[in-house]
Amino acid sequence: MGIRIDQLDYDGNNTKFLESVIEKLGKKNSRNILYRASEQESLERILKHGTDRGGFSGKKSWGYSELLSKELLHEDVIFATTEAEIRYGEQNLEFQTSLKKFSLIERPLLLVYDSSYFIKVKEKQYAFKNPKTKHESLIAVFTVTKLKTSPEKNLYVVTGAHDCGKTATLEFLRGVYGYNIQKEAASLALDDLGSKKLGHDPCMPLKKIYGKRHICPVCTPLKFAKLALKKQKELEKLASEGSLLERGYVDIIEFYTRHNKTKDLKHDKFADYANVFLLEVMPSLQEPKWGKSKQERTEEARRINDRLLKMYTAEGFNVSFIPAGSVEERAKRIHERISKNL
Ligand SMILES: [Zn+2]
Structure with missing residues (x-):
């Protein structure tokens, strides 16, 4: 099954954006999802490797996972947040979420992963259970169009x-x-x-x-x-x-x-x-x-x-x-x- 690519507008309101993502995915499919922010520049790499961390030469270590009792590779781990975490982050300023990253990325992408393909190794960090099937874990990719929301004047x-x-x-x-x-x-x-x-x-x-x-x-x-x-x-x-x-x-x-x-x-x-x-x-x-x-x-x-x-x-x-x-x-x-x- 191919990865679904879709487009969504973003006006800076994360809650509203999250709702539009869930609507696109369909309520039933939106459960057990991990959201990851990325950049449109990485789209080709993502489609090829299933993650924006894949396809680089050399093996970069992520570190030792106590939970899995083994050394993990950087490319086999993703940073991501759940729907509940994104909602929590909107009420708690210091809590970072994938959607909050959009403000720092000029042309963002939202990657939608099936969480059953991952093991949580650290807060907001997830390792692929089987690094060879990264593609299968990626359900959808949304290209995010940032709308110019600047008002007539800044107050x-x-x-x-x-x-x-x-x-x-x-x-x-x-x-x-x-x-x-x-x-x-x-x-x-x-x-x-x-x-x-x-x-x-x-x-x-x-x-x-x-x-x-x-x-x-x-x-x-x-x-x-x-x-x-x-x-x-x-x-x-x-x-x-x-x-x-x-x-x-x-x-x-x-x-x-x-x-x-x-x-x-x-x-x-x-x-x-x-x-x-x-x-x-x-x-x-x-x-x-x-x-x-x-x-x-x-x-x-x-x-x-x-x-x-x-x-x-x-x-x-x-x-x-x-x-x-x-x-x-x-x-x-x-x-x-x-x-x-x-
Ligand atoms: Zn009075």
Whole structure:
């Protein structure tokens, strides 16, 4: 049976791409599969040898496998990930998967192997049970066409729960690296509300205020979310190329859905953010507020960050995790990722 060669478009959304692969393979056939990223330049070699590691002169050693109690050849082992690992990787930034490699390959290929032909020798590394039948293990090859997804302009989001260091980091990026910064839409919306938002004491637990004129994120969540989204849209329209936004529209939805069961807050299309930087919670920056201790505020912030990661990822954005550190270190990390287009 010949190897099936097919083509698929790729817009940078790995989950969506995975679904389209599974659809092409057929649900039944998509079980027990290993996915491997490769390059279109290697297609001929792959079709001839069953792997992009085959057909080279000389014997390169992979190393000794404790499991198989023998020395393995480099060409007899592949790096690959399963469907479950690819899905896990979309929720966990540090976990590498085959699909995440596409961003580094100009003209990618996706190799689809039948896992029953392999023995797992190491995390994400699989040895061919019978190196002579490599061809048979290769079910399909997809040539991957990367779509130009660059939006009209590149906008970056810097986000994270309360007191994560967003403002200080952004100010540093503006002052030292010269970025244009956009203030948080929700806080601009609060500014616009003037006296309408007043009445809450930050030292006390939040209590709802029932007044006709009173509008705030807690007492009138839907009304406020709509105002904030409108603001977000305006500022994204006005923001210049390469601007950094303090929070994006997903933050507004996160806040709105945090305490309300309501899932869908209807919104039009927002900017296709070039990257979303999520700042890790630093307990040292947290302060007691709304009747909650420093410890409680820290734990709450961590839960919010988990939600932000999930929600931005689900919207198809690339989320870059910015670990705890000094303002300079974090700003430098963000600047490097932007300038290297990571
Ligand atoms: Zn209120």
